[in-house]
Amino acid sequence: MSNPSLVLNKVDDISYENYESPKIDASNEVIVEVKKTGICGSDIHYYAHGKIGEFVLTKPMVLGHESAGVVVQVGDSVKSLKVGDKVAIEPGIPSRYSDAYKSGHYNLCPHMCFAATPNSKEGEPNPPGTLCKYYKSQEDFLFKLPDHVSLELGAMVEPLTVGVHAARLANLKFGEHVVVFGAGPVGLLTAAVARKFGAASVTVVDIFDNKLQMAKDIGAATHTFNSKSSKPFHEALPSGHQPDVVLECTGAEVCIQQGVLALKPSGRFVQVGNAGSNVLFPITEFATKELTLFGSFRYGYGDYSTSVSILDDNYKDGKENALIDFEALITHRFKWDDAIKAYDTVRAGSGAVKCIIDGPE
Structure with a gap:
């Protein structure tokens, strides 16, 4: 079978390609027919600049890592999934032998195979992205979606899980007060996680009133502040x-500084957004308040299942009774044939919050 795929060849160059469909080689593997994929800011960064930090695009790469689909084939030892199940795809699989994996920090594995992330090692291919018809994964990196959670919401599990990981790092407790800097997709989802974790208040800070x-409209913030x-x-x-x-969630120096200054003594600070370079940090304030600083990278054990549980709980009594309107974050939808247009739309900054692309028919 052919496997239609959306490929980033180099900066400013995306094309449709047909590859051979993946085949099951191990008993724990699963083939998923991808139905919905979200566009991430990292995708746009590779499209526009060809690199993010040490990850440099040197050869063509299938795009996409925020996806959900339907199981079409399972290996002989797969027990938790069956053909026809809707699943969210966790797009990064670590080495099962690394110290990071064995110590419970698999997101830090130096041998991580992460979808649509360039592999600059000569002679080795890039990990395949999820913007294709058929995607192969391993059973324990696929998460069954409840009946009342749509495939579109399933495609949002990946960015939602970034927020879950941050909240769990902070050991966020019921009744605490939270400030989220940045109202982009990750910031909004991180704020939504804080609400679902039982924060007494969630104040979202940004420079754009819309x-x-x-x-506020989706229920992620109890309070907002325009820092201008x-x-x-x-x-x-x-x-x-x-x-x-x-x-x-911004990586902006001024927001990092303001966050440290705003925290109460013994507060916790989680850096979710990536900074473009080194920043000036209010170290004296940090020390005299006895604050705790956490770096946050992707997500780890239990985070994906927590995200699915959040969506399950949020929609179990129907959309009209949901605390958070996650679906309202989906501002643009594109058919497969318009996938390149979708990338150009997001890159142009034309008001898209979360853009979803249909999988190939």
Whole structure:
């Protein structure tokens, strides 16, 4: 069978290609027919610049890593899934032999095979992305979706899990006060996670009023603050509460600084967004408050299943009774034949929050 795929050849060059469909080689493998895929900011960065940090595009790469689909074939030892099941795809599989994997930090595995992430090693192919008709994964990196969770929502599990990982790193507790910097897709989903974890308040900070309004409209924020306003930041916080937790999703130096300054003593700070370069950091404030700083990279054990559980709980009583309107984040939908247009739309910054592409028919 042919496997239609969307391929990034080099900067500014995306094309449709047909490859051979993947085949099951091991008893724990599963073939998924991809139905829905979201566009991530990292995809756009590779499209525009050809690299992110040490990951440099040197050969063509199938795009996509935010996907959901339907199981079409399973290996002989697969027990938790069957043909016809809807699944969310966790797109990174570590080495089962690495110290990171064995110590419970598989997201830090130096041998991670992560979908649509360039492999610059000469003679080795790039890990395949998920923007194709058929994608092969391993049983324990596929997560069955409840009946009332759509495939579109399944494609949002990946970015939602970034927020889950950050909240779990912070050991976010019921009744705590949270500030989220950044109202892009990851920031909005991270704020939504904080709400679902039981935060007493979630204040979202950004410089665009329309993004802040969306944070409120979908139920992710209890409070918002436009950092361009002349209003002092502390006045935007509920009843003057200093945050227990800051989840920083921009990577902007000023936001990192403001987050440290805003935190209450013994508070926790999680860096989710990537900074473009080194930043000036208020180390004295950090030390005298006895703050705790966490770096956050992708997601680890239990994070994906937690995200699926969040969506399950959110929609179990119907969309009209959901705490968070996750579906409202999907602002653009494209058919497979318009996938390149979808990438250009997001790259142009034309107001897309989350863009979903249908899989090949």
